[in-house]
Amino acid sequence: MTKRVLIFSGGRLGKWALDEIKQGDILIGADRGAFFLAENGLQPDFSLGDFDSVAEYELEIIRQSSKTFLSFDPVMKDWTDTELAMNHAVQMCPSEIKLLGAIGTRFDHSLANLHLLYKCYQRAIPCTIVDETNDIRLIDHETEIDKGRYTHVSLLPFTHQVTGITLEGFRYPLHKATLTSGDSLGISNVVIGEKARISIETGLLLVIRSMD
Incomplete structure (x- = not known):
């Protein structure tokens, strides 16, 4: 590389x-x-x-x-x-x-x-x-993110459906949840520590860190 x-x-x-x-x-x-x-x-x-x-x-x-x-x-x-x-x-x-x-x-x-x-x-x-004010990435596996300078984290399905979403270290945790195109459940979450973890089982997920 x-x-x-x-x-x-x-x-x-x-x-x-x-x-x-x-x-x-x-x-x-x-x-x-x-x-x-x-x-x-x-x-x-x-x-x-x-x-x-x-x-x-x-x-x-x-x-x-x-x-x-x-x-x-x-x-x-x-x-x-x-x-x-x-x-x-x-x-x-x-x-x-x-x-x-x-x-x-x-x-x-x-x-x-x-x-x-x-x-x-x-x-x-x-x-x-x-x-x-934004940092946008696409994930398909367990990912650790830093809070950094960002105030909010939003999750949007890039594929029609993303399954098995588990959030650790967030104000609003999820456990093996499913997001489907059109859902706004993943908007405006907050990392409560210095780091947080996102796990998914299937699909592609947009992770958008934003400053309010």
């Missing part, structure tokens, strides 16, 4: 995103996410997309700042810029992928980016979507 890969997409980004970067990370900028890296004095390892969200002068800054620059036709492509970046990232077989700027004002893009977690799941690559 190679190093971590951080993908910067064109949604909401800020200083918090820069704080996620660790030495040795591979940085991929998707469309406007590449400009965010460049304008903050960082050199993307890869910048890619159709770049329809940047001005000409911004595109030139991206081109000059990037180690590798890949431009795609905005019409003759089958994937969003973020999925293009994800396809590039998974080919590296990294130890982990983080998606930043994957949530924004375009709900369709935000939802599509959420489903990219499944692309990583299929390849057994840990992947997290992170923004200023």
Whole structure:
């Protein structure tokens, strides 16, 4: 496995995103996410997309700042810029992928980016979507989570049904419960200690840690 890969997409980004970067990370900028890296004095390892969200002068800054620059036709492509970046990232077989700027004002893009977690799941690559107030991951097995800076934890079924959900260390525990698409039972739980444990038997579960 190679190093971590951080993908910067064109949604909401800020200083918090820069704080996620660790030495040795591979940085991929998707469309406007590449400009965010460049304008903050960082050199993307890869910048890619159709770049329809940047001005000409911004595109030139991206081109000059990037180690590798890949431009795609905005019409003759089958994937969003973020999925293009994800396809590039998974080919590296990294130890982990983080998606930043994957949530924004375009709900369709935000939802599509959420489903990219499944692309990583299929390849057994840990992947997290992170923004200023949320941490989102997809699990299929027992998982321990830290409370960290987050005030709430919500659980949503990614598959139609998730069975055998047991929660330990939460204000509202569950024992071998089932969540089905449309259920809101798993919304807004709270970790009561420093760590908590989630166990499931079948299905895929979205775990969303949020700051209120």
